[in-house]
Amino acid sequence: MRRHVGKQSIRFDLPPVIRAAASVVGPKEGDGPLKDRFDRIMPDMLSGTNSWEKAESALARQGIELAVDKAGLSMPEIDYILAGDLLNQSIGSTYAVRSLERPFFGLFSACSTIGEAMTLGCVLVDGEYADNIAAAASSHFCAAEKTFRNPLELGGQRPLTSSWTVTGDGCVIISSSGKGPRITAATTGKIIDMGIKDVNNMGAAMAPAAADVLIHHFEDFNAQPSGYDAIVTGDLGSTGLKLLKTLMAEKGYDIGENAFDCGVEIFDAKTQDTHAGGSGPACSAVTFASLFYPKLCEGRIKRLLFVPTGALMNSTTAMQGETMPSIAHALRIEA
Amino acid sequence: MDYVKAFAVGGLICVIGQIVLDKTKLTSARILVIFVVAGCVLGGLGVYEKLVEFAGAGASVPLPGFGNLLAKGVKKEIDENGFIGVLTGGFKSMAAGVAAAMLFSFLASLIFTAKEK
Amino acid sequence: MDSSELSKKKYKNLVDEASPNSNVYRDCLKAFAVGGAICCIGQALNNLWVNLGASMDEAGAYTAIALVLSSVLLTGLGVYDKLGKHAGAGSFVPITGFANAMAAPAVEFKREGFIMGVGAKMFTVAGPVIVYGTLASIVVGLVYYILK
Numbered sequence: 199m200r201r202h203v204g205k206q207s208i209r210f211d212l213p214p215v216i217r218a219a220a221s222v223v224g225p226k227e228g229d230g231p232l233k234d235r236f237d238r239i240m241p242d243m244l245s246g247t248n249s250w251e252k253a254e255s256a257l258a259r260q261g262i263e264l265a266v267d268k269a270g271l272s273m274p275e276i277d278y279i280l281a282g283d284l285l286n287q288s289i290g291s292t293y294a295v296r297s298l299e300r301p302f303f304g305l306f307s308a309c310s311t312i313g314e315a316m317t318l319g320c321v322l323v324d325g326e327y328a329d330n331i332a333a334a335a336s337s338h339f340c341a342a343e344k345t346f347r348n349p350l351e352l353g354g355q356r357p358l359t360s361s362w363t364v365t366g367d368g369c370v371i372i373s374s375s376g377k378g379p380r381i382t383a384a385t386t387g388k389i390i391d392m393g394i395k396d397v398n399n400m401g402a403a404m405a406p407a408a409a410d411v412l413i414h415h416f417e418d419f420n421a422q423p424s425g426y427d428a429i430v431t432g433d434l435g436s437t438g439l440k441l442l443k444t445l446m447a448e449k450g451y452d453i454g455e456n457a458f459d460c461g462v463e464i465f466d467a468k469t470q471d472t473h474a475g476g477s478g479p480a481c482s483a484v485t486f487a488s489l490f491y492p493k494l495c496e497g498r499i500k501r502l503l504f505v506p507t508g509a510l511m512n513s514t515t516a517m518q519g520e521t522m523p524s525i526a527h528a529l530r531i532e533a
Numbered sequence: 534m535d536y537v538k539a540f541a542v543g544g545l546i547c548v549i550g551q552i553v554l555d556k557t558k559l560t561s562a563r564i565l566v567i568f569v570v571a572g573c574v575l576g577g578l579g580v581y582e583k584l585v586e587f588a589g590a591g592a593s594v595p596l597p598g599f600g601n602l603l604a605k606g607v608k609k610e611i612d613e614n615g616f617i618g619v620l621t622g623g624f625k626s627m628a629a630g631v632a633a634a635m636l637f638s639f640l641a642s643l644i645f646t647a648k649e650k
Numbered sequence: 651m652d653s654s655e656l657s658k659k660k661y662k663n664l665v666d667e668a669s670p671n672s673n674v675y676r677d678c679l680k681a682f683a684v685g686g687a688i689c690c691i692g693q694a695l696n697n698l699w700v701n702l703g704a705s706m707d708e709a710g711a712y713t714a715i716a717l718v719l720s721s722v723l724l725t726g727l728g729v730y731d732k733l734g735k736h737a738g739a740g741s742f743v744p745i746t747g748f749a750n751a752m753a754a755p756a757v758e759f760k761r762e763g764f765i766m767g768v769g770a771k772m773f774t775v776a777g778p779v780i781v782y783g784t785l786a787s788i789v790v791g792l793v794y795y796i797l798k
Contacts, residue, residue: 547740639768
């Protein structure tokens with residue numbers, strides 16, 4: 199346990215490098231504030247396939263291939279792929295990697311999947327079990343709506359606290375060598391459930407999980423929010439981000455100026471009708487890859503805490519009246 | 534005048550649904566079930582038919598009108614055919630609307646695909 | 651994170667405070683306008699059938715069929731959900747909403763086949779309405795039979 203720090207954290211002896219990051223998104227994301235930053239924008243939601251599910255896998259495969267390419271590597275040099283998504287039995291990822299012929303770990307951590315993938319990827323690389331790993335997460339608005347909300351053509355209103363599932367795939371290549379920002383530490387979250395049942399207010403369910411992992415990160419490393427240029431949460435949305443700031447303030451941490459949320463950054467809530475913001479595994483993955491990773495590479499951000507968040511219910515538990523267990527994982531990334 | 538009444542009564546029934554939707558976070562499916570059952574009970578009591586006489590389509594087109602239709606049908610069947618009408622009346626009275634919805638929805642599935650949003 | 655019942659309660663209050671509420675007045679106005687308009691169209695159709703010599707009951711049935719057909723068409727063309735986004739209950743409470751609830755899954759699940767896709771999914775929202783409507787009519791019928 200010599201590299202385990204405090205209660206929930208680990209530090210890396212030879213901090214793994216994020217050698218490349220790639221983002222492939224759908225048309226709505228390609229219309230949003232980050233439109234000039236994505237690597238590839240699909241012209242339509244089917245992406246040349248004949249179903250939403252196949253389209254998600256196509257996006258996911260392209261995201262991984264693109265990231266490998268940007269890292270200057272070839273697919274056989276990738277020792278492991280760690281990826282996940284929202285669809286039942288994680289089919290978005292498994293069909294995506296079917297033709298890639300690389301060792302694969304399918305992960306599920308809902309919208310925080312990229313955090314789980316990056317943490318485990320760093321463990322593999324720092325543990326000298328791998329030289330290069332690909333960590334990816336995908337989601338698809340139409341596939342998600344169909345799988346666990348309503349058919350697309352059903353008329354109805356979405357509450358203002360609801361979020362919009364991001365269509366896309368974000369992938370990072372983590373390596374033992376090469377140039378790029380380094381992941382120096384990770385804090386793994388616990389399941390936190392503060393009794394929120396409203397599936398249209400996932401930001402409220404996830405905010406306490408984000409607060410919990412942040413507090414443990416700061417305690418484990420004896421750090422303060424001011425030590426970071428940016429604290430970037432996954433998909434809390436405008437409501438959840440507000441709640442996180444309040445919860446942190448109650449514990450004596452002021453994260454106000456430095457706190458960003460990928461769900462808030464990816465869409466323009468006013469013109470794109472996305473209500474609380476973006477969500478889904480792709481939300482934090484593509485926003486990190488397109489907005490924050492380049493800033494780390496350019497040195498405009500020196501120390502960043504990346505905190506993807508996830509709500510881990512499904513439609514059966516929601517029908518049974520269960521509350522929403524949530525999780526968040528923190529990664530310290532330094533330029 | 535019958536248009537004004539239809540608009541006002543039909544609009545108001547929808548407003549009741551909207552208030553329930555905004556205030557209670559019930560899903561639309563639940564609200565529809567509640568409306569149909571409520572319409573059926575009010576129809577059984579003979580109250581809803583008075584609203585239909587007053588507002589015409591304003592009362593018959595919203596889903597409580599569908600419930601009222603079921604209540605009317607079940608009474609008529611019992612009057613004509615006795616006890617078996619308890620089971621056959623409701624289904625018979627909704628047959629035209631539901632069969633039409635099945636037919637058109639099936640045809641729609643042949644022609645259309647869900648559009649991306 | 652302290653997850654005692656007390657702090658859960660406190661957090662619930664915090665959430666209620668932080669969450670934006672729908673504009674009920676605006677929503678109701680839109681629901682009133684669209685719901686009222688659909689009923690007016692129904693009234694016009696009713697009058698038309700009666701003028702053509704239909705009885706009141708027949709006219710009602712033809713109106714329902716015509717409204718269902720229009721709603722299914724608008725659903726297939728991808729328009730009804732846009733109406734629903736603004737009108738809310740104004741578009742799902744009329745019979746057109748019931749038809750939309752059957753047509754929307756039908757066009758969505760055709761890729762899963764015509765039996766378990768279209769055939770089964772058509773009733774995900776409409777099914778409960780039919781089930782509980784029928785049950786309510788049976789209860790009403792029983793009471794009516796006993797009291798008659």
